[in-house]
Amino acid sequence: MAQQKQYYRRKKVCKFCVERIDTINYKDVKLLSQFVPERAKIMPRRISGVCTPHQRLLAAAIKKARNIALLPFATE
Amino acid sequence: MRNYEIMFIVNPNIQEEEIDKVNTQIEGIVTAGGGKVEKLEKMGKRRLAYMIDKFRDGSYVLFTLSANGEIVKEIERRLRVMDVVIKYITVRTDDDTKRLDKIKAHRQKRAARRGANQKSAPAEQTAEEY
Numbered sequence: 279m280a281q282q283k284q285y286y287r288r289k290k291v292c293k294f295c296v297e298r299i300d301t302i303n304y305k306d307v308k309l310l311s312q313f314v315p316e317r318a319k320i321m322p323r324r325i326s327g328v329c330t331p332h333q334r335l336l337a338a339a340i341k342k343a344r345n346i347a348l349l350p351f352a353t354e
Numbered sequence: 355m356r357n358y359e360i361m362f363i364v365n366p367n368i369q370e371e372e373i374d375k376v377n378t379q380i381e382g383i384v385t386a387g388g389g390k391v392e393k394l395e396k397m398g399k400r401r402l403a404y405m406i407d408k409f410r411d412g413s414y415v416l417f418t419l420s421a422n423g424e425i426v427k428e429i430e431r432r433l434r435v436m437d438v439v440i441k442y443i444t445v446r447t448d449d450d451t452k453r454l455d456k457i458k459a460h461r462q463k464r465a466a467r468r469g470a471n472q473k474s475a476p477a478e479q480t481a482e483e484y
Contacts, residue, residue, distance in 0.1 A: 300454050300457055300458075301450060301454060304445070305361075305416075342443065342445060344403070345441075345443050346361055346363065346414075346441060346442075346443040347363065347402040347403045347404060347406060347412065347441060348400075348403060349403050350403040350404050351403075351404060354404070
């Protein structure tokens, strides 16, 4: 069973590395909202597969976007 | 001189002229301090992600400018004072553009190197940015 599961799991890749997105801008709500699930929390790396440097930029961008009400802090 | 972006949200119920008034005021501060307004964009009305001062919507305005700390400080002070402005954010952008230029240069260099010895083409697999 465990073996089978391992067989199916494919390696996650960082979206930003693959698509060569260099700047993660806080105004790009469409992009950022892919990384904030329903509860409006920042999606962890282990789920999204984003690499560490990009996750860091992403988190900063999301926080800026929250500050100016482009993204929610929490869903009501 | 550094590059900044100032984005602020204006009360959605006021007239267009009021927004223009705010904008000209800010422009005045920037030019008086020796800076330059590179771009001014009215992004129009948008739904806010959360309520601010009992507002659900807001008109967004985005300034891109080259200025120094003092100018930005003065603008922020003004924005705080103005009643029609409900929220603002200032972001420094020159660090970011610098980083981007570095990446671009790096990539170009790599591409040039790859062009020089063509047989090492499959090195492409590692799509690392840094």
